[in-house]
Amino acid sequence: MTDTTSAKLTRNAVFLVLVASLGYFVDIYDLLVFSIVRKASLHDIGVADADILAKGQFIINVQMFGLLLGGLLWGIIGDKMGRIKVLFGSILLYSIANFANAFVTDVNTYAIIRFIAGIGLAGELGAGITLVTETLSKEKRGYGTMIVAVIGLFGAAAAYAVAKNGWQHAYMVGGGLGIVLLLLRVGTFESGMFKNVQESKVSKGDFFMLFTSGERFKKYLYCILIGAPLWYVVGVLVTLSPEFGKALGATEPLSAGEGVLYTYIGIAIGDIFAGLLAQVTKSRKLTMAVFLILSVVSAFTYLGSKGITHDKFVWICFFMGCTVGYWATFVTIAAEQFGTNIRSTVTTTVPNFVRGSLIPINIAFNAFVVHYGMVTSGYIMMVILTLISLFSLSQLRETFGKDLNYVEEEAGIS
Numbered sequence: 001m002t003d004t005t006s007a008k009l010t011r012n013a014v015f016l017v018l019v020a021s022l023g024y025f026v027d028i029y030d031l032l033v034f035s036i037v038r039k040a041s042l043h044d045i046g047v048a049d050a051d052i053l054a055k056g057q058f059i060i061n062v063q064m065f066g067l068l069l070g071g072l073l074w075g076i077i078g079d080k081m082g083r084i085k086v087l088f089g090s091i092l093l094y095s096i097a098n099f100a101n102a103f104v105t106d107v108n109t110y111a112i113i114r115f116i117a118g119i120g121l122a123g124e125l126g127a128g129i130t131l132v133t134e135t136l137s138k139e140k141r142g143y144g145t146m147i148v149a150v151i152g153l154f155g156a157a158a159a160y161a162v163a164k165n166g167w168q169h170a171y172m173v174g175g176g177l178g179i180v181l182l183l184l185r186v187g188t189f190e191s192g193m194f195k196n197v198q199e200s201k202v203s204k205g206d207f208f209m210l211f212t213s214g215e216r217f218k219k220y221l222y223c224i225l226i227g228a229p230l231w232y233v234v235g236v237l238v239t240l241s242p243e244f245g246k247a248l249g250a251t252e253p254l255s256a257g258e259g260v261l262y263t264y265i266g267i268a269i270g271d272i273f274a275g276l277l278a279q280v281t282k283s284r285k286l287t288m289a290v291f292l293i294l295s296v297v298s299a300f301t302y303l304g305s306k307g308i309t310h311d312k313f314v315w316i317c318f319f320m321g322c323t324v325g326y327w328a329t330f331v332t333i334a335a336e337q338f339g340t341n342i343r344s345t346v347t348t349t350v351p352n353f354v355r356g357s358l359i360p361i362n363i364a365f366n367a368f369v370v371h372y373g374m375v376t377s378g379y380i381m382m383v384i385l386t387l388i389s390l391f392s393l394s395q396l397r398e399t400f401g402k403d404l405n406y407v408e409e410e411a412g413i414s
């Protein structure tokens with residue numbers, strides 16, 4: 001390989017990481033904008049204060065169902081037709097949906113459009129991480145996915161800042177950012193590993209391959225379960241912070257939007273430390289275990305804060321964010337567990353199934369609340385989810401430095 005060719009490949013890889021990072025930035029912005037503007041937007045379209053919690057959970061559940069469906073759809077398309085096509089299609093869909101969200105006037109329309117946005121948002125992260133892991137060397141791909149996550153997670157900060165100018169403005173800006181990103185995507189290139197597999201006769205994007213082998217199915221399920229506590233922290237403990245604040249006797253109403261902002265700043269910083277820890281220890285499993293245990297400590301600190309003040313809430317959200325800052329590590333583990341012919345399917349569906357797990361998590365949490373109240377239910381759910389995640393992590397193989405240029409065979413694991 002000539003120096004000129006090597007330099008070109010390096011520039012292409014750097015550009016790919018940059019574009020994937022900006023894509024995840026917009027993805028997080030659009031994904032969390034509802035959590036940030038939930039109360040204001042529902043109030044403006046005529047929802048009574050007493051119904052905001054129930055209507056908000058209904059809309060977020062519908063959005064998460066869209067993520068589940070979209071994760072499956074875009075994952076299969078990514079393995080059959082290419083990762084780039086997923087990036088273009090998903091961005092276009094969620095950009096249009098976010099523009100439309102600025103003009104809703106009733107709950108049902110709001111939910112339908114968030115469902116469509118959820119389908120679109122499902123494709124961005126998985127396709128981006130798949131491209132990065134398949135393009136960078138096995139020694140450097142951990143740094144690449146870390147950069148994608150860190151830059152991307154600051155989309156939460158942007159959403160919070162823009163939302164101060166009104167919830168409709170926040171949705172329109174989200175749609176506009178997506179269109180700008182679409183123009184940047186024109187310069188991206190397809191994964192070399194995908195091109196090699198595309199020319200072969202091996203089955204590609206077959207979601208059911210994950211169920212034809214017991215070992216492969218269990219591995220897939222474990223990849224999903226190790227990420228559930230993160231989304232519980234964001235989707236329940238922080239998103240429902242106004243309600244938790246009342247239960248804890250907060251000195252003033254807690255803001256979910258502000259909580260999301262500082263949680264995601266923490267997640268971005270946590271992702272840096274998680275990425276570096278994985279590189280130093282050469283173990284993604286050890287990194288995940290450390291962060292899962294720390295996340296229990298942070299959640300218990302939050303739930304035990306009687307008479308919580310605004311400043312303490314902000315710092316605890318930041319702390320919780322740091323301790324669940326394993327998103328990039330978790331998605332990279334999923335990408336490294338499977339062959340190129342179903343890698344996009346796995347890497348796209350796993351994070352979206354984790355996001356979609358908020359539906360059963362909400363159902364279980366609400367069932368506990370009826371009997372034990374907000375705070376005790378918060379403890380119970382965190383313990384259950386963490387124990388499940390630690391067990392699932394123990395069942396997965398270490399993948400740090402694993403060669404990813406292989407395929408999954410029809411009859412079993414390659």
